[in-house]
Amino acid sequence: MQIKCSDQRPVVAIAGASGFVGQALMKRLMNNYRVIGLTRNEKKVSESERSRCLNLEWRQADLFSLLEAEKGLQGVDYAFYLVRTGVPSARLTQGKIQDMDVILADNFARAAKKAGVKQIIYLGGLIPEQANGVPGCLQSRLEVEAALRAHGVPVTVLRAGIVIGAGGSCFRMILRLIRHLPMMICPRWMSSEVHPIALQDIVVLLAACIGREETYSQSIDVGGSDTLTYKQMILQIAELMGKKRRLYSVQFLAPVVSSLWLTAVTGIPLQQVKSFVGSMKYPLIGKRRWLQQRLGLPGLPFAEAACLALQEEARGKTEKRKQAALFGGKHGKKKRLNNVRSVQRFVLPRGRNADWAGREYAEWLPRHLKPMIRVYQKKDGRLWFLLAGVKKPLLELTYSKERSTPDRTLYYITGGILARVDTQRRGRMEFRQVLDGRYVIVAIHEFIPRMPWFLYRATQALVHLWVMRSYGRYLHLQAERIGG
Structure with missing residues (x-):
């Protein structure tokens, strides 16, 4: 649905608008701003009641695509970045969530720069005082901040702990633990202190940052009036629910076992649980909360925030039952697409860029796989990857001159024995330098294999990973040689 207002109010875009924070933020902003909700999932757009509001426009934008990010941010004055990557974005995903986080943030920052966005406001996470040596899920928060700042748009970062609100992954996890387990075994790191904040408070703070120049290029801690351990949060919420629960601490429960156990009990995706568990070992307390002080x-308090979240969750359940009664609980299932996303990060040799990495790959691959594979570059910019003795290419990549820059080289997958190109999804391979040029990310997006899925998983997918790791080792040796 398109915005129908012709007024001159500022235009605000929200990436992650379908999330529980995004939805609450939209409600607050629509009276004073023209709001654009960015979402990857078209089904969520059609089912959302907010799509009937005149001051709201939904734009479908997969932020893994720089082109879609640019279209999504056209005409935007201020942009919120509330994106999380805990849910798989393809049927097969190869790579670390941290690297995918960097791609999403980098695309958003590039698109914001091109659109003339005045400010990016990012809801990140609290960082331990000793950031060195913390797990990737916490380092990823710093990398996302760096990626958003890399292209010159002023960035405001609000660093929050757990946001207490209906629909939040941590809050849902706690509720399911309480409902299913009268007694719980708790690892020792559940005694770490954390600084929760109410959904209502975080929404006020996010909205207050719009155009507030004193917050530009700042990372600001935020939190509620209480600090608690995870065990204390569980017990307080259980008391509010009228349930008595017993928690027993143990010293031997490893993070991997804890993650599998929590996933089995709560049904929350393992990747989300791993990220949550990885951060639990460290106290996450907001220290620099100057914005809250200035705003008064x-x-x-935690108990009040949890009570409001429980009330909202009850209302949400009632609304779902009404919708199920109205539509009979029937929703057409979308056919699963056999798409693949592979994201690998490597050290980029000093003085080199993404364009060099892409050209070097085309020259390195036939040397590495000689005599099985050779690469033939046609005059029109297409690359053919040929198997010895076979005339047709295994893959055909077409260089996109219009969409490539020295720090990001893009090839579209336009043919070959191994790839399907007759779908609406446009497969592509990119080489992208990130984080001050220290790394290059080699990514394949929306690749759709031609061979049967089970056969692809057992053969081509594994070969691709082996090739990428070999190329990564080659780049690392090149970096050592140049550095010496």
Whole structure:
């Protein structure tokens, strides 16, 4: 649905608008701003009641695509980045979530720069005082901040702990634990202190940052009026629910076992649980909360925030039952697409760029796989990857001159024995330098194999990973040689 207002109010885009924070933020902003909700999932757009509001426009934008990100941010004055990558974005995903986070943030920052966005406001996470040596899920927060700042748009970062609100992954996890387990075994790191904040407070703080120049290029801690351990949060919420629960601490429960156990009990995806568990070992307390002090917003006490979240969750359940009664609980299932996303990060040799990495790959691959594979570059810019003795290419990549820059080289997958190109999804391979040029990310997006899925998983997918790791080792040796 398109915005129908012709007024001159500022235009605000929200990436991650379908999330529980994004939805609450939209409600607050629509009276004073023209709001654009960016979402990857078209089904969510059609089912959302907010799509009937005149001051709201939904734009479908997969932020893994720089082109879609650019279209999504056209005409935007201020942009919120509330994106999380805990849910797989393809049927097969190869690579670390941290590297995918960097791609999403880098695309968003590039698109914001091109659109003339005045400010990016990012809801990140609290960082331990000793950031060195913390797990990737916490380092990823710093990398996302760096990626958003890399292209010159002023960035405001609000660093929050757990946001207490209906629909939040941590809050849902706690509720399911309480409902299913009268007694719980708790690892020792559940005694770490954390600084929760109410959904209502975080929405006020996010909205207050719009155009507030004193927050530009700042990372600001936020939190509620209480600090608690995870065990204390569980017990307080259980008391509010009228349930008595017992928690027993143990010293031997490893993070991997904890993650599998939590996934089995709560049904929350393993990747989300791993990220949550990885951060639990460290105290996450907001120290620099100067924005709240200036706004006179100390934050709701935890018990009040949890009570409001429980009330909202009950209303949400009632609304779902009404919709199920209205539509009979029937929703057409979308046919699963056999798409692949592979994201690998490598050290980029000093003085080199993404364009060099792409050209070097085309020259390195036939040397590495000689005599099985050779690469033939046609005059029109297409690359053919040929198997010895076979005339037709295994893959055909077409260089996109219009969409490539020295720090990001893009090839479209336009043919070959191994690839399907007769779908609406446009497969592509990119070489992208990130984080001050220290790394290059080699990524394949929306690749759709031609061979049967089970056969692809057992052969081509594994070969691709082996080739990428070999290329990564080659780049690492090149970096050592140049550095010496």
